[in-house]
Amino acid sequence: MNFQLTDERQMLQDSLRRFLADRYTVAARTEAIADPSGYSPAIWTQLADLGVLGALLPEAVGGYGGAGFDIATVFEELGRAGVVEPVLDSAVLCGALLCGLGDAQPSPRDREYLERLVAGDLQLxxxxxxxxxxxxxxxxxxxxxxxxxxxxxxxxxxxxxxxxxxxxxxxxxxxxxxxxxxxxxxxxxxxxxxxxxxxxxxxxxxxxxxxxxxxxxxxxxxxxxxxxxGGAATRIETALAAAEVALAAETLGAMETATRLTMDYLTTRQQFGRPIGTFQALQHRVAEMLIEVEQARSAVINAAGHLEDTPQTRDRHVAAARNLIGRTGRHIAEEAIQLHGGIAMTAEYELAHIAKRIVMAEHRFGDADTQMERFIDLSAA
The missing domain is CATH 2.40.110.10 (Butyryl-CoA Dehydrogenase, subunit A, domain 2)
Structure with missing residues (x-):
């Protein structure tokens, strides 16, 4: 398995990271959350124009990606910025259902919906x-x-x-x-x-x-x-597997941001006349956070690399990744909040939103215990 991004994925990652760094500020996110739709229609259109939605769907239906590493590349950046737009639900989940991945090819009607989805003109x-x-x-x-x-x-x-x-x-x-x-x-x-x-x-x-x-x-x-x-089970399971890889990658990106914010805070917060990041006990806790993030990255890479595998193998690797991400994500969120102190709970501070997304992500599609049960069942089958 090649862990290096292709040139196309590297370009996608770089352009998406620059776009989100410039446009997706804390104020912009707050405004999106307050919108009656729960997201920013303007940001959604800009993501479509940037090619982000097309990267999540295969070329055969009007996209130019759709593989596990395409999904993981996009969602790690979305998670890093704490994006609330419904890319996972509308583009990944519903896009996979319309594609009929692992099932029949989409009808002309469904292809039209997919084209509109890639263009940013359709919400599902x-x-x-x-x-x-x-x-x-x-x-x-x-x-x-x-x-x-x-x-x-x-x-x-x-x-x-x-x-x-x-x-x-x-x-x-x-x-x-x-x-x-x-x-x-x-x-x-x-x-x-x-x-x-x-x-x-x-x-x-x-x-x-x-x-x-x-x-x-x-x-x-x-x-x-x-x-x-009566034959939709394969479509549903295939779509959910893609969504779980996306969610794992999104959580990884959020964990990276939580760790970065914590390190920045420890180098600026002063106590006893020096930054608290110079205290060895706190350095050890940050080192553990960094190790956890790298373990999570390995799990996401493994799940993304097996997304096109046979259903049993695919689901076993996805369950393993989600179990690890659920446990480590919870640890990262808790450590980040504790090391920040009271400021971490302030709504205006970015970590408050990022930590909530990390914790709540575990409860979509199956928490860590449920994923462990799935992994055991699939390994014994």
Whole structure:
């Protein structure tokens, strides 16, 4: 496995880092969080113009990347800057679902949506998690039943990130099988304004917005289905694997920023007439943080390198990375806050936002304990 970035990825990383350093200030982020949509439409358009969204999708569907290292390169920079725009949910998760990676090729309709997504003209949200599903990937109780020429969706989805801003929801529903079965799952494109769709939105702790979505007898044509009836499990698992690699890389970038802010603070904060960073006990704690960051980097590289592997191997490496990132991320956030003291909890100080994103990232798609259970199960299979 080659750990060096290609020339194209290095250029992407450099340009994205410069853009975020110039444009994504603490004030800009605060303004984005306060926006009714939960993000900055202007920043979203600029990311699309920079080619960031296209880097997350394969060339066959209008992008120019989509591999594990493309995703990791982009999201490490997004995490480093604490970006709240819904790149993960709209571009990675929903983009992979529309692509049909590991499944059939996208239809002309879906290709048009992908082109609009790459251009920054389309917002999407994946309505998959349910109140009883916890972290089970195929636990879906929402039903899709035939009614003449229509399909009728009934159920409830929880914490649907970016739902309020989305032009379309991609909704998972069961056309057969029991609640936790892989077989019987389907995906549907749903207009949030359709009759029977109700939303209750709220702000997320680490930025952005999500909504509880209730589907009360939503009538759709059969053409609203993505892929084959009852065969969406592979699409869902493939999309979630890409999203977990993105989230791991984003957390790595946030950990780097938390560590940098801590080192900067220790070299400027004075006590007893000298910087507190000269105290050996604090130096040892920072050294441990740096080691943890490098371990996390190795885990992200490993997961990104196996994203195109067989599903069992891919998911085993992703679970291992997410477990390590969850544990080390929590440690980095706690150490950064403790070494800063009270200023770390000030909303106007960057670390407050970065630490929240690190901690909350663990709870998406499965916390450290859940990832360990997945890794053990996949290793024994």
């Amino acid at each position: 949200a994946f309505a998959h998690g349910e109140p009883t599903s916890r972290y089970e990937r195929t636990w879906v109780e929402t039903t899709a039943t035939g009614d003449g020429q229509d399909v009728v969706l009934t159920g409830r989805k929880t914490v649907v990130v970016n739902a309020e801003a989305a032009e379309l929801l991609i909704v998972s529903a069961r056309e057969g099988g029991a609640s936790g079965d892989r077989d019987g799952l389907s995906l549907f494109l749903v207009d949030p304004q359709a009759a029977g769709v109700r939303m209750q939105g709220s702000a997320l702790l680490a930025g952005g917005r999500a909504a509880e979505v209730e589907l009360d007898g939503v009538h759709l044509p059969h053409s609203a289905r993505l892929g084959t009836a």
